[in-house]
Amino acid sequence: MLKKCAKCKKEKDATKFYKSKIHKYNLSPWCIDCQSEFYKKRYWNNREKSLKQSKLYYIANKVKQLKQCKKYRQKNRTLINKRKKENTQKNLNSWIRYFGNKFFYCEICLKKIYYFSGDVSKSVHFDHKQENLSIKRPYSWLTQHYANQNNINIWVKCNFGKLCLLCNRAIPTANRKQWIRKVDDYILKRKRKEE
Numbered sequence: 001m002l003k004k005c006a007k008c009k010k011e012k013d014a015t016k017f018y019k020s021k022i023h024k025y026n027l028s029p030w031c032i033d034c035q036s037e038f039y040k041k042r043y044w045n046n047r048e049k050s051l052k053q054s055k056l057y058y059i060a061n062k063v064k065q066l067k068q069c070k071k072y073r074q075k076n077r078t079l080i081n082k083r084k085k086e087n088t089q090k091n092l093n094s095w096i097r098y099f100g101n102k103f104f105y106c107e108i109c110l111k112k113i114y115y116f117s118g119d120v121s122k123s124v125h126f127d128h129k130q131e132n133l134s135i136k137r138p139y140s141w142l143t144q145h146y147a148n149q150n151n152i153n154i155w156v157k158c159n160f161g162k163l164c165l166l167c168n169r170a171i172p173t174a175n176r177k178q179w180i181r182k183v184d185d186y187i188l189k190r191k192r193k194e195e
Contacts, residue, residue, distance in 0.1 A: 094147035127161035
């Protein structure tokens with residue numbers, strides 16, 4: 001069945017219209033494209049008001065909203081997990097394109113390590129060279145963020161070291177300089193005793 005859109009005046013298939021019980025043929029007078037465009041414009045023209053209304057509605061109906069979210073998550077658990085996996089893989093692939101080569105060399109022992117090998121002992125471990133960085137857990141952050149220019153800039157500012165598993169576990173993140181001095185003192189003391 002064809003129906004003419006009241007806004008764009010084009011004839012379109014009935015599947016291109018939202019269902020509506022109050023209108024003729026149980027279909028909305030505007031096609032999905034026109035309705036979508038209208039609501040987008042309306043939202044952006046009244047963005048602050050829309051956000052405020054949404055926030056007030058959420059506060060007034062918090063318990064109801066949380067129940068609906070929980071019910072949706074339980075009903076669509078497999079779909080949600082599938083989307084999470086797809087998004088994680090999409091994000092990781094975008095970072096693989098950014099990093100270029102799929103392997104690095106550990107900055108301490110020079111062992112060949114891979115960006116996403118699936119084997120923890122052969123994978124790159126991003127090390128915090130300094131404390132108080134904006135990214136606390138590098139690998140998790142990569143899985144949750146696509147490699148766009150803004151995220152690349154955030155990543156570059158953190159200046160992570162690329163280490164193998166053993167080297168990364170050997171060096172603490174907190175009080176690193178103090179720890180290195182103690183290791184250095186320990187080695188020098190042993191050397192002096194041997195001489």
